[in-house]
Amino acid sequence: MWLPMLKLQRIVPHGPLRSLTNHCIRMSSTVSTAAAEQTPPAKYERQPNVLRKKLSSVVPGSVNLQVLGAGANGAPSAVYLFTDQSRYLFNCGEGTQRLAHEHKTRLSRLEQIFVTRNTWTAVGGLPGLALTIQDAGVRNVGLHGPPHLDTMLQSMRRFVVLKNLQMQTIDSTLGVPFEDSILTVQPVVLRSEQQPLQPILSYICKLKPRPGALNLVKCVEAGVPPGPLLGQLKNGQDVTLPCGTVVHSVDVTEPAETALSFVFIDVPSLDYLESLKAQSEQYKQLANSELTEVALVVHFSPPELTAHAEYLDFMQTNFSAGTQHIYLNSHLNRFSGYAAAHRIQYQLHQLAPRFFPLLAEAAELQLSCPSNTLSHSLKKTKLDNDVEEQRENKLNESESVNAKEVKQQQVRQQQGFVSMSSFHLRPKKGLDRTLESKLTPEEYIKETHAVPGFSELLTQLQSETAETLKIESKSYPRIIFLGTGSCIPNKTRNVSSILIQTAAEAFMLFDCGEGTHGQIVRLFGRERAREVMLQLQAVYVSHLHADHHIGLIALLRERQRLEPTSPLLLLAPRQIEPWLNFYNRQIEPIADAYTLMGNGELLEQPLAGERVEQLGIASIATCLVRHCPHAFGISLTLQAQHEGEPIKLTYSGDTMPCADLVELGRNSTVLIHEATMEDDLEEEARIKTHSTISQAIQQGRDMQAKHTILTHFSQRYAKCPRLPSTEDMQHVAIAFDNMQVAVEDLQHYHKLYPALLAMYAEYTEELEQRAVKRELKL
Structure with missing residues (x-):
């Protein structure tokens, strides 16, 4: 918008139009200043409460979902959602904090944790994580999940001493959604007749749509003066002018983006499958809504459930072909993500193979992909996904829509995931596999031989x-x-x-x-x-x-x-x-x-x-x-x-x-x-x-x-x-x-x-x- 205005100013150096142009330029500067004010200065890094208050009404420009653990070889199934200003964790099995440390995932700004079960597979990493984030300066965390989370934390007090961290437990089986300026999280309760006292939770997450760009010409026409009111309009808030006129954000901004939704589903056993099917209407309404698009489904369900015919039928019936799926705990997820452990083992192995045997996980990875090196077997670029998408689009047009969806579902399910598999929700880019954790044995060994004198001593x-x-x-x-x-x-x-x-x-x-x-x-x-x-x-x-x-x-x-x-x-x-x-x-x-x-x-x-x-x-x-x-x-x-x-x-x-x-x-x-x-x-x-x-x-x-x-x-x-x-x-x-x-x-x-x-x-x-x-x- 600025460049046309500047050009107009040169062409029309005087008159009413110039006044309008100068007014818009001042307003543009004001909007830029307001946006700059919303960028947290470095001094706020150690003041999370001040930062949270300052950014509480700002819709983030970046929202990414990151697989911390894919449930392979003893690794946890955990997903980290991070935005410009907030962090959310979904499930926290044993080893979550170690993976977060290895992959430089900052836990110091973690605010909310959502767990699907209160069993150890979902909460086993909470004691260690709580101690870690307490040391990092976190003072308050919301813990959402089934009943008894509060008594579980209380029972851990003997060996998990939380002096400065308050973990507020919220019983999500009551059905009350969590909401902040970034997203709404709606819990969906699954129950089993065989285990009625052990409810399981899934979560439907809806991002707040980002307001469209501010139209400065419309702002001038509406009589909005330069100043902080422009920043409020830009963030989707209606404002009242000094004269009493109410200016609606929707009237002076471009159309907002389509709100994206993503879903976490956990069905631990066949006993809970009927309860999932009973929720079908809720998921159908979500998928068919014109106000939102279901971009992703993340499955915490075990592999024997995700391969079940009724489970697959539920997915293809309630979600469109454009929805992508990430299957954690899949047999195809073959790498734990603990690359640093392999790195030091490859290096020590040179000294004494008998004392420092290579981890069997590496050998199993090599066998699972014999045509590739370890470094390639775990990496799948976005280009590879584009090729797969083209292959899907070439399905025989004579086939029924249902058959196409089944094939597309099968293709998606055949992908394995590892730590650092990411899904970009805003700006919407979809699945990103470029930073996935992988093994590069040649590099590990080369590092040691670059050290002067090591080769001779070896x-x-x-x-x-x-x-x-x-x-x-x-x-x-x-x-x-x-x-x-x-x-x-x-x-x-x-x-x-x-x-x-x-x-x-x-x-x-x-x-x-x-x-x-x-x-x-x-x-x-x-x-x-x-x-x-x-x-x-x-x-x-x-x-x-x-x-x-x-x-x-x-x-x-x-x-x-x-x-x-x-x-x-x-x-x-x-x-x-x-x-x-x-x-x-x-x-x-x-x-x-x-x-x-x-x-x-x-x-x-x-x-x-x-x-x-x-x-x-x-x-x-x-x-x-x-x-x-x-x-x-x-x-x-x-x-x-x-x-x-x-x-x-x-x-x-x-x-x-x-x-x-x-x-x-x-x-x-x-x-x-x-x-x-x-x-x-x-x-x-x-x-x-x-x-x-x-x-x-x-x-x-x-x-x-x-x-x-x-x-x-x-x-x-x-x-x-x-x-x-x-x-x-x-x-x-x-x-x-x-x-x-x-x-x-x-x-x-x-x-x-x-x-x-x-x-x-x-x-x-x-x-x-x-x-x-x-x-x-x-």
């Missing part, structure tokens, strides 16, 4: 260990690290979990942080993971901080689904019992999945006998450690022997240096000890009741352990912690996620350090610089 390491590590160890125990980070997961270190293979067909787990089951699936592959879950006979929980046990529910549910011959032996503080009882009573039955024995019961009398002997264990003993109330260390004496003596394995859990742990672990074959902080953060470690690296090493010396493995590193050490001199590390190994070692392997681990430190030289140098800055500050 060659030297390979020549030194070629004979000693050539034959795969068949001895037990095997120690498999599933999570080696503390507090919250990051993209390379998940939270605490250690899998011990005590015999050929027997496993025990030390701690069970969030996402533990997913780690097992990605490391072993789907088929082998099922075997491991059935052979898993005991879980030990050291204490009740969330990062050590929040993955337990998912583990129990999965093992229960596989129908094992006996319940799991759960060794844990007795204080975990109210939480497990609540979940069993209010959410879904898990009581038959485990037998609880309190850690305190093993303080005086170690556990022995038939129940542990079938695990290949002679006895299990515990001690109290110095961390929090009811925190324990554990020691296993195994039936297997090393150098003529029974193997003794001790695990510290979280603790400061502890004399009782030293006594419990006296003459251990292997000590696994937390090492949260580097040595010059000893005071911080003391305040947080953790150990430094050198303190953990000294604990091993004091108990005369043959080998010490350090784990539970602060997330500031995502790759490699800051280590003492190599002389101190001769009998010390540092753990990484997905690392596997047998006892005889540990005597060779110190040979890895030169190449390992060279590979991450830039990272370790950064840690050194941080340490120097701390020293200077002191």
